[in-house]
Structures are given as C-alpha cells and as structure tokens.
Amino acid sequence: MSLAASKNVFQSDRAKIEALFEQLHRAYAEHNADAIVSAYTKDALIYDLAPPLLHRGLDVKSLGEWLATWDGPLEMDMQDYDITVDEHLAVATALGKMHGTQQGEHREIWLRTTFVLRKINGQWLISHDHASVPFYMDGSFRAAIDLTPESK
Numbered sequence: 001m002s003l004a005a006s007k008n009v010f011q012s013d014r015a016k017i018e019a020l021f022e023q024l025h026r027a028y029a030e031h032n033a034d035a036i037v038s039a040y041t042k043d044a045l046i047y048d049l050a051p052p053l054l055h056r057g058l059d060v061k062s063l064g065e066w067l068a069t070w071d072g073p074l075e076m077d078m079q080d081y082d083i084t085v086d087e088h089l090a091v092a093t094a095l096g097k098m099h100g101t102q103q104g105e106h107r108e109i110w111l112r113t114t115f116v117l118r119k120i121n122g123q124w125l126i127s128h129d130h131a132s133v134p135f136y137m138d139g140s141f142r143a144a145i146d147l148t149p150e151s152k
Contacts, residue, residue, distance in 0.1 A: 013085045017092065017117060017124050021078070029073040033064035040126045041118065047130040049111065074100040078113070079149055090117040090124065095149050096131070109133065109145045 020039055027035035037058045046055050050066075067074065078094035092115040099108040116128035134144045 010085050013090070013119065013124065014083055017083055017085065017090055020117075020124055020126075021092070025076055028067070028076045031064070031067040031070065031074065033060045033067055036063060040129070041120070044126055045128045047128075047132070049131050049133065069102055071101040071104065074098070088119045090119075091115070092117065110148055 024036060024039050026032075027039075037060045040058050043056050044058065046058065047053070075098070077097045077099075079097065081092070081094040083090060083092045092113075094113050096111050096113045097108065098111065099106070101107070111131050111133050114128075114130040115126050117124045118127045134147065136142045136144050
C-alpha cells in the first residue's frame with residue numbers, strides 16, 4: 001500500500017472511531033444502555049470508577065439501572081482528546097467530564113480516560129476502557145473529584 005493510500009485508510013479509521021465516540025456520547029445522554037454496550041467487545045476489560053477493580057464486558061441490565069439514577073441527560077464530554085491508530089489497534093486518551101443531575105442535584109466530575117480499540121471484521125470496538133480519578137496523597141486517600149483541567 002502506498003503512503004498516500006495508507007494515510008487515507010488511517011484517516012477513514014480515525015473518522016470511524018470518532019463516530020463511535022459520538023455514538024457513545026448520544027447513548028449516555030439518551031440513557032441507551034444497549035447502544036453503549038454495542039460499542040464494546042463482549043469480553044472488554046473494564047477498569048471503571050465503580051467497584052470491583054475490574055470486570056469483563058458490560059452488563060446491559062446493571063448499566064441501564066445506573067443510567068436510570070440520572071435525571072435527564074448524562075453528558076460525557078472529552079477534552080485534550082488524542083487517538084493513535086494502527087491497522088487493527090487504536091488507543092484514545094482524553095480528560096472526560098461526566099455531568100448531569102442526580103436526585104435533583106447537579107453532579108460533575110472530571111476523570112482520566114483511556115480506551116483501547118480493536119478493528120474486528122472492519123468494525124472498531126472498545127476492548128479496554130480505563131477511567132480513573134486521582135486521589136489526594138495526604139494520607140486521607142480521598143478521591144480528588146474537585147479537580148478540573150484548569151486546576152493544579
């Protein structure tokens with residue numbers, strides 16, 4: 001494959017990955033657990049904010065129950081977004097802002113996100129999802145959920 005053809009393939013792959021993240025953004029806002037799960041491989045390795053430390057795959061029922069705890073749209077915005085794409089593997093990193101209303105109160109948290117995607121039969125799917133928040137190193141072990149990208 002020529003360099004120009006290779007560049008076009010990777011630009012097309014990047015556009016498909018960006019479309020997948022747009023699908024996820026809409027699915028969270030609409031509380032559509034099925035659409036969220038469809039963006040992942042069945043055995044995706046998940047390191048998310050809620051216990052346990054890890055799990056494989058997303059459970060549509062428990063995801064739907066969690067989404068139902070939000071009043072109205074749950075927004076998942078990304079900042080400092082970066083994608084590295086290879087032929088069958090991609091890595092995306094971002095600072096994510098999860099915000100919405102829960103029990104009548106506005107909630108907002110910034111987190112660090114890393115996604116590993118695999119191209120399977122021409123379709124990009126998330127095979128690893130890692131979300132984290134820093135914690136204060138003062139002995140309290142409190143999650144530093146009051147940080148924003150502008151704060152240090």
